[in-house]
Amino acid sequence: MTSPDILVGCHGVARTYGVGAAAVVAVHGATCEVRSGDRIAITGPSGSGKSTLLHLMAALEEPTTGRVTWPGLARGPVPDQVGVVFQGPSLIPALDVVENTALPLVLAGHREEPARRRALDCLALVIATGLADKLPEELSGGQAQRVAVARALAAAPRLILADEPTGQLDRATGRHVVDVLLATADTLGAALVLTTHDPTVARRLTLQWSMDNGRLRTEPQPPWEPAAAGPHEATP
Numbered sequence: 519m520t521s522p523d524i525l526v527g528c529h530g531v532a533r534t535y536g537v538g539a540a541a542v543v544a545v546h547g548a549t550c551e552v553r554s555g556d557r558i559a560i561t562g563p564s565g566s567g568k569s570t571l572l573h574l575m576a577a578l579e580e581p582t583t584g585r586v587t588w589p590g591l592a593r594g595p596v597p598d599q600v601g602v603v604f605q606g607p608s609l610i611p612a613l614d615v616v617e618n619t620a621l622p623l624v625l626a627g628h629r630e631e632p633a634r635r636r637a638l639d640c641l642a643l644v645i646a647t648g649l650a651d652k653l654p655e656e657l658s659g660g661q662a663q664r665v666a667v668a669r670a671l672a673a674a675p676r677l678i679l680a681d682e683p684t685g686q687l688d689r690a691t692g693r694h695v696v697d698v699l700l701a702t703a704d705t706l707g708a709a710l711v712l713t714t715h716d717p718t719v720a721r722r723l724t725l726q727w728s729m730d731n732g733r734l735r736t737e738p739q740p741p742w743e744p745a746a747a748g749p750h751e752a753t754p
């Protein structure tokens with residue numbers, strides 16, 4: 519698994535929270551790879567480990583055992599190479615919408631004015647331009663989620679990891695956000711991995727993976743077949 523085409527590889531990755539009897543194995547021995555151009559939906563019941571797997575792929579969490587590698591990312595999983603749409607509230611309260619969106623670019627060392635222009639371009643794809651100067655507290659949950667999508671795309675990442683990006687949106691707006699994610703991934707030549715509970719969203723991506731009790735299944739499956747329930751695992 520050293521091909522530069524592979525943006526992220528998980529090698530027998532497990533992530534356990536807590537210890538002893540209270541231990542929860544969120545991800546259990548996941549092995550997978552994501553290549554440039556992949557369009558992957560990860561489905562599975564609530565608590566099955568989807569968010570944890572994305573966080574491992576983004577290097578936001580460390581595996582308890584196993585390894586995550588990024589052979590196709592020369593500088594590793596830095597914020598301008600890996601764009602993450604978080605599931606919960608993730609905007610910085612003290613920054614307005616455009617400042618939040620420009621943040622990955624500013625952190626990557628871009629000058630403020632071009633970063634702001636790029637942020638405005640990304641915002642225009644997903645929300646009304648009149649919201650650019652608002653603070654996060656002035657946004658609805660769905661508006662904040664779309665700002666998080668714009669922020670994830672702002673730095674033109676090679677790997678886009680979107681955790682339930684349509685979770686707070688009505689169907690039409692959700693469809694539009696998936697349109698934007700797919701079109702931007704095409705334009706950038708990036709890979710897109712998203713988690714979803716919505717089968718209509720999952721079907722729009724080329725590959726459907728599923729998780730159940732921390733176990734990842736990557737083999738081709740029928741269009742929408744919820745994973746069979748297995749015994750709950752307590753240790754890796």
Ligand SMILES: Nc1ncnc2c1ncn2[C@@H]1O[C@H](COP(=O)(O)OP(=O)(O)OP(=O)(O)O)[C@@H](O)[C@H]1O
Nearest residue numbers: 535542543544562563564565566567568569570571
């Ligand atoms: N920081 C944490 N500390 C302790 N347990 C955690 C933590 N994060 C996740 N877990 C546990 O790990 C398991 C997997 O959680 P995760 O959020 O990855 O699931 P998910 O499939 O994304 O769920 P959902 O669809 O509800 O978002 C759950 O049992 C959860 O309670």
